[in-house]
Structures are given as C-alpha cells and as structure tokens.
Amino acid sequence: MPILDEVDAKIINILKKDSRTPFTEIASTLGVSDSTIHVRLKKLKDDGILRGYTLDINEELMGKKIHGLAMINVNLGHLDEVVSALMRKESVIRIYETHGANDLIALINARDLDELREVLIEIRKTENIASTALTTILKIWK
Missing domain, CATH: 3.30.70.920 (Lrp/AsnC effector binding domain/regulation of amino acid metabolism (RAM) domain)
Known part of the structure; x- marks a missing residue:
C-alpha cells in the first residue's frame, strides 16, 4: 500500500477543493517545481490513489x-x-x-x-x- 508524504497529501487537498487547479498554481502554493507536481500526480494515478477528476454538479x-x-x-x-x-x-x-x-x-x-x-x-x-x-x-x- 502506497504511503503518502506531506506533499502528496497537500496536492490531494488542493485538488479536492478544485480539481481544475493548474499544476503551476499547485507548485507555487507548495513551493515546488511544476515537474514535481506532474511526477507526483502521475504516481498517485499509477498507484490508484487518484482515480480521476470529477465534476461537482449543483x-x-x-x-x-x-x-x-x-x-x-x-x-x-x-x-x-x-x-x-x-x-x-x-x-x-x-x-x-x-x-x-x-x-x-x-x-x-x-x-x-x-x-x-x-x-x-x-x-x-x-x-x-x-x-x-x-x-x-x-x-x-x-
């Protein structure tokens, strides 16, 4: 079972609030590079933690x-x-x-x-x- 570190948890929390948040904005908020966000999200998807991005319809x-x-x-x-x-x-x-x-x-x-x-x-x-x-x-x- 994959273990999430603090950066992964923060990325997930940002995306929970708005799944359309640009990688650049996530990176800036967390003080890491865009490529770090890209790599982390790919791993979260590959590990099955992040299954997709959904709409929150009113x-x-x-x-x-x-x-x-x-x-x-x-x-x-x-x-x-x-x-x-x-x-x-x-x-x-x-x-x-x-x-x-x-x-x-x-x-x-x-x-x-x-x-x-x-x-x-x-x-x-x-x-x-x-x-x-x-x-x-x-x-x-x-």
Whole structure:
C-alpha cells in the first residue's frame, strides 16, 4: 500500500477543493517545481490513489431539489445484478454497499417529492430486491 508524504497529501487537498487547479498554481502554493507536481500526480494515478477528476454538479440548479436515501435489502446471491439495474437508473446518483441493517444505500436526486416517490416505486419493481425504505434528505452540509 502506497504511503503518502506531506506533499502528496497537500496536492490531494488542493485538488479536492478544485480539481481544475493548474499544476503551476499547485507548485507555487507548495513551493515546488511544476515537474514535481506532474511526477507526483502521475504516481498517485499509477498507484490508484487518484482515480480521476470529477465534476461537482449543483443538482438543485439543474432542477433536482429533492434528495433521498433508499435503503435496500437484496435477496441472497443477487447483489451484483441489483446494483447493475440500479446503475441504469438516471435518478440514482450513487450506490453504496453497506454492512448492517441494509445491503445497499442508493442516493437519489429528484425534481420533487412526486418524482422521488416514482423513482422509489421503480426501484421496488427491480427483481431480487427484498425490501426498501426511504429517508428524505433535508439539508446537505458537506
């Protein structure tokens, strides 16, 4: 398992805040050369620590103002096929496999409560889902 030093950790923290930060700006902030940043990022990618650069989309500005967590229990031996089915649903943003009361937790974004309800109904129709429960998210802090 790769060990991160202080420079690697600082690079990651800068990119967490804005993944588009130019190498020159990162280098200047950390007091190292641009090539050092380039080499460090390549190693972080090669080691599998940095998997990619993603967008942080404000779903609310795109009309998706309601967020919910669907707690899902799956019939034994069918987890992978249920996950595959959930991944095809546009309103399902993230899927987490969990240990505890539920097998999966799916993050859902919807325009309104009616759409959230419809998404949950569609999830419930998925073959090999044993049970579901929904928690509506009131506020996202982080």
